[in-house]
Amino acid sequence: MNATYVLTLSCPDKPGIVHAVSGFLLQHGGNIEEAAQFNDHATGLFFMRVQFVCECVSEPELRQQVQALAQAHQMRWGLHAWHEPMRCVIFVSQQGHCLNDLLFRWKSGLLRLDIRAIVSNHRDFYQLAASYNIPFQHLPLRPGHKAEVEARQLELIAQEQAELVVLARYMQILSDGMCEQLAGRAINIHHSFLPSFKGAKPYHQAHQRGVKLIGATAHYVTAALDEGPIIEQDVARVDHSLSVEDLAASGHDTECAVLARAVKWHSEHRVLLNGHKTVVFR
Structure with a gap:
């Protein structure tokens, strides 16, 4: 054959x-x-x-x-x-727009993925996971128990033989050790056009600076916060009349599109690491 x-x-x-x-x-x-x-x-x-x-x-x-x-x-x-879809685990917190978009694209046959589990530190999306017949793992993060939770997350990733971990607005910083174990196979979506407005609340930072463009960046996860090799970026035009909430609402569509493209290219083996950069054969 x-x-x-x-x-x-x-x-x-x-x-x-x-x-x-x-x-x-x-x-x-x-x-x-x-x-x-x-x-x-x-x-x-x-x-x-x-x-x-x-x-x-x-x-x-x-x-x-x-x-x-x-x-x-x-x-x-x-x-x-080529016939084998990439085994994947998705992490999410309490904002589900990227998760919902990825699941719809996957179910529509637009992403070459085998989504093995959805992992969250909150229960918000267990019904969404169930509607797609995907196992949902609730692993709450309690103070002083981060190492224990990450050990369980890594155990799950290994158990599912996941080749890709997608942080679909998973609002937790991974430890250096976990970043090292997931090097080159964990993709994060950051709601800013990096390297601008790294860290927490980038829409608030953008609003304070009065920017005319907001963006999103999909990148590989590294121990250096929001500094991993960039896979894809895009922007949306905004103006002075928009509130922080308006900026966030406008940015959600950009985040979804950027993350979906990065996941698609990675799952089709179109992204090669080049030091701190990437080569993307679209």
């Missing part, structure tokens, strides 16, 4: 890498359906994403052969079976 895969890679840039990859795929019965590449002249790195159909080789054998190719070119790589 034909099987579709996505190969992602990064390595030191040099002539012949595209030829080596395309020749490798031809040699192993692969037919390229989509390909994108980027040469970062500042760092001397090469990035590539190739989606291809392969008829002749089993997945374990293909992985073994890719490993040999990667060693020859000092590649960091990933091989992903």
Whole structure:
């Protein structure tokens, strides 16, 4: 049977890498359906994403052969079976617009996800989760028990073999240790056009500064608060007549769209880390 895969890679840039990859795929019965590449002249790195159909080789054998190719070119790589949706856990607190948007897109077939659980420190959205037949985990945060709760969260993520954790307005700061364990696979939506207005209450900060544009930023979670590699951003125009509440209401739609695009691209293996930045093959 034909099987579709996505190969992602990064390595030191040099002539012949595209030829080596395309020749490798031809040699192993692969037919390229989509390909994108980027040469970062500042760092001397090469990035590539190739989606291809392969008829002749089993997945374990293909992985073994890719490993040999990667060693020859000092590649960091990933091989992903396209038919397998990405296993995902969503964290949320008490604002559900991003969660509701993601669930609707997922149910409509617009996101290649297998949503295994919704985790919250409040009970507000257990009925929403139930309406989509998704398990809901209520893990309240009590003073002095953060480490215990995070241990349970990590246990759940491991139990569900989640490849992605989405912080859909989860209004808690993750510990450094948890950020390290989720490096490169936890996406947060921040209701500001970072690096402006980091931290708490960015709409209040924006209102105080009288901004004419408000925005949202989807980024990978790191131990440095709101400073992880940025995946996607967008803005909405506002003016002096709007209150803080008006700004927040206007920003909700932007947050939903930005987070959905970031999750979609990550789940399709279109985002590659490039140091503190990302390469996004849309």
